[in-house]
Every structure is written in structure tokens, then in C-alpha cells.
Amino acid sequence: MADSDRASGGDILVVPVDCANLALLQRLTIDLQATLARAATVASWDLSPQFAREAARGQYNSSMILAELFNRRSDPPTRILGVTDVDLFAPVLTYVFGEAQMHGPAAVVSTFRLRPELYGLDPDPEILSRRLLVESIHELGHTAGLTHCHTPGCAMIGSTYAEEIDLKGPGLCERCGDVVRAEFTKK
Numbered sequence: 001m002a003d004s005d006r007a008s009g010g011d012i013l014v015v016p017v018d019c020a021n022l023a024l025l026q027r028l029t030i031d032l033q034a035t036l037a038r039a040a041t042v043a044s045w046d047l048s049p050q051f052a053r054e055a056a057r058g059q060y061n062s063s064m065i066l067a068e069l070f071n072r073r074s075d076p077p078t079r080i081l082g083v084t085d086v087d088l089f090a091p092v093l094t095y096v097f098g099e100a101q102m103h104g105p106a107a108v109v110s111t112f113r114l115r116p117e118l119y120g121l122d123p124d125p126e127i128l129s130r131r132l133l134v135e136s137i138h139e140l141g142h143t144a145g146l147t148h149c150h151t152p153g154c155a156m157i158g159s160t161y162a163e164e165i166d167l168k169g170p171g172l173c174e175r176c177g178d179v180v181r182a183e184f185t186k187k
């Protein structure tokens with residue numbers, strides 16, 4: 001495990017944080033590239049989230065994971081996105097789909113509550129993959145300084161339930177898209 005991934009040269013580095021489905025991550029990088037027009041790669045190292053586990057809740061503190069991803073960032077890439085299978089929480093919230101540093105380089109998303117089987121439905125790799133893309137774009141949007149958007153279909157709309165994610169597109173509205181494109185090309 002290396003602390004940096006300079007060789008990749010990716011603009012968005014996707015880091016497995018206890019994420020078993022590598023094919024899902026590979027697909028995410030392809031979809032991120034297509035949606036954001038930035039290079040995306042899966043890191044050659046991973047991060048164990050055990051340090052962020054809160055035993056009483058059986059969940060993992062997303063802010064702690066975010067801070068650790070920030071510590072391990074390298075330059076390039078310009079953005080570092082952790083993807084985890086564990087359930088994330090923020091201290092005042094029951095759970096979060098993800099968290100990001102506003103104007104910062106680091107973001108983290110969890111697949112835990114994006115899986116249809118959590119809601120008693122059949123597993124569906126397509127739905128999981130799409131939700132993960134939408135929420136990844138959403139959190140990366142926060143790293144570009146975007147707050148929540150109200151334009152129908154925009155990935156920057158805030159969502160509390162997985163079904164709400166399905167009402168959003170993976171794409172960004174014109175205003176949010178312009179901000180992300182401008183921010184992601186800055187050094």
C-alpha cells in the first residue's frame with residue numbers, strides 16, 4: 001500500500017475504503033469520466049475504515065474517513081473520492097450517503113444504503129451503479145463548492161432516501177455543471 005498514486009495521473013482518484021466490488025469501482029471511473037470529462041482512476045491502495053468505527057452505532061464516522069483521505073491525497077489528482085461498503089454516519093445524522101469537503105479535494109460515498117436489497121428488493125447491479133454515480137457526482141460537486149440545487153434532475157439536489165436518488169440524473173444542470181468544470185480545471 002502506497003500513500004500516493006502519482007503514477008496514475010488521474011484527476012479523480014477513486015479509493016476503495018473497504019469496498020469489495022472492484023468491478024463497480026472500475027465502472028464508476030468510466031462513468032465519472034463520461035459525465036465530468038475528467039480522467040478518473042481507481043487507486044492502487046486502499047484505506048481500512050476501522051479507525052472510524054463507532055461500536056455503539058455499528059456505523060462509521062464519515063468525517064473521520066474524509067479527514068484521513070485528505071491526509072493521504074497526492075498531487076495530482078485534484079480530487080480524491082473514497083467509496084465504501086460500510087454504513088456511514090455524521091454525528092447529528094442517523095446516516096449519510098456520503099460527505100465531502102466544501103471546496104476541498106476529498107469526498108466519500110457509501111454503497112450501503114444504495115443497494116436495493118437493503119429495502120427488501122432483489123439485488124440490481126444497474127440501479128446500484130447508477131445511484132453510486134449520482135451520489136459520487138453529488139459529493140464531488142460539493143468539493144467544487146456547490147450547495148444543494150433545486151433544478152429538476154440535477155445531481156446536486158439533496159436526497160435523504162435512495163428512491164429520491166433515482167429521480168435525479170447523474171448529470172448536473174447547466175449552472176452546476178459550469179461551476180464543476182471551472183473548479184476541476186483549477187490547480
Ligand SMILES: [Zn+2]
Binds near residue numbers: 138142148158
Ligand atoms: Zn449534498
Ligand SMILES: [Zn+2]
Binds near residue numbers: 157172173175176
Ligand atoms: Zn444544479
